[in-house]
Amino acid sequence: MSITIFSASIGNGHNEASHALKEQFELQGETVDVVDTFQCIHPLLHKLFLDSYLHILKRTPNLWGKMYKYGADYSWFLLMDYLGACFCEKLQTILTEQRTTIMVSTHPFVTAFLSKLKTKKNLQLPLYTIITDLGLHPAYFRSEVNGYFTASPYFSEFAEEYNIPSEQFFCTGIPIKQVPDVSLPRRSLRVKLALKPEKKTLLITGGGLGIGKFVEIVQSLEEIDEEIQILCLTGRNEGMEKKLRKMCSKHTLHIIPFTKQFTEYLRASDVILSKAGGLTMSEALACETPILIYQPVPGHEEENAQFLIETGTAVKAETLPHVNRLLYQLFNDEHYYNYFIHNAKKIKKPNAARRIAELIKDLEATTEQSYDPQSLA
Structure with a gap:
């Protein structure tokens, strides 16, 4: 397998989760690349997202909260899919260069971009999403996603409410790097x-x-x-x-x-x-x-x-x-x-990264369809 993990430097958590997962995949013998998605597409796109996020948090944090809650009922976040359509060629180039066979996303907006890429280019590559919060929100979910990894034990209720197959959810926790031995004082x-x-x-x-x-x-x-x-x-x-x-x-x-x-x-x-x-x-x-x-x-x-x-x-x-x-x-x-x-x-779930890596490998091993990276060319 050649795995590409698509992250976003909007806050450090998405990158930390990506590199924790990369470390575990590599320990299991896989080839892994981490892509800072918006920065890789264009530095100005990254700056737009980061500056906008920081400005809202510093000036009007309650606006972000309202947008988040509003998005659960009215899917404004689907605008990211339309924006993502503008960058499909660049994303496909990344996949081709890295001979990607599995895509993993650690940010909801990145998931939207990759979902649009799969649809627009008719790609059969599997796409998995790491949810880096302890709760669940519909912004993460797209029909093009093959599996979701979450820390929330309430995924069944969420899946029923939003009509998502519950078997696509895996309660693994959020991937983190190894922590110090807790037996040490x-x-x-x-x-x-x-x-x-x-x-x-x-x-x-x-x-x-x-x-x-x-x-x-x-x-x-x-x-x-x-x-x-x-x-x-x-x-x-x-x-x-x-x-x-x-x-x-x-x-x-x-x-x-x-x-x-x-x-x-x-x-x-x-x-x-x-x-x-x-x-x-x-x-x-x-x-x-x-x-x-x-x-x-x-x-x-x-x-x-x-x-x-x-x-x-x-x-x-x-x-x-x-x-x-x-x-x-x-x-x-x-x-x-x-x-x-x-x-x-x-x-606590200190071994979430290892568990996610194992699950993705198991899921791909049981998938009958094979993925040919040359089909991306």
Whole structure:
């Protein structure tokens, strides 16, 4: 098999899921390429999507939430199919050059583009979609898709509501890279990372893009009497990194830009304070680090937050004083703290990437039709 995973650099989660899956396919002996789809089609298309998304989140986040909810009833997202029709030649060239026999998508807009490609070019290549949120939304679904991999256990109800064959769903979890051994004490990882091992440790993150009110949160944490250790993982947000480096605090502050050691910092922390991105939440569950959610992105992240709250793996703060109260309880109430760890153990899926790779190979092995990459020429 020659597998092409189509990702999108709109947030870091889609890329992280793609590379976790690539790693597992390669361990199983397959040839895999990851394509940053919109960037590969044209840098200006990528910039349009990324800048528009960031502008909405910074200026009018509730608009995104309304668009997300509106899309469940009125399929505005099908506009992506029409846009995708403009780029079929470029996408087909990619498939031909890479002799692709299997397509995998990790972003709903990319799925729309590839679905239109299959229809317009009458391609028989299988297309699989990785859903990188904890909930389900019709934007991911097209009749051209052969299978969906999700973290949601509620796929049967969703499939019935939207008239999708339930056998196309596989509850695997979201693909993440290998996390540190959870049997190792958090303090031992702090030593390895040159952190203070004895300090209670809070990790604050806004995903790969570093979205969030880091400064306001750190200022609010000054109200906590006990001195703690705060890890601010700012992703690729250089402006936020500079602001935080100018701050003074009674707490021990570590400002950490984008790092490949994210899960090590996550496992080394007692609590993660974050919005509710699907990849970050899946990694937190795998690391058995209790989750404190603050200001999730309206729409998909709000649904992620609701799922985590319902499963007893996270708690949500509505205000900064509420953040402080919940954090105090997590740090000082052992029974309360262990409640979240216990529930994370029950629902975490650290081996999702391996499971998805195995399932796709099994599905293709049982498919009678053979795919000839030369037919793309």
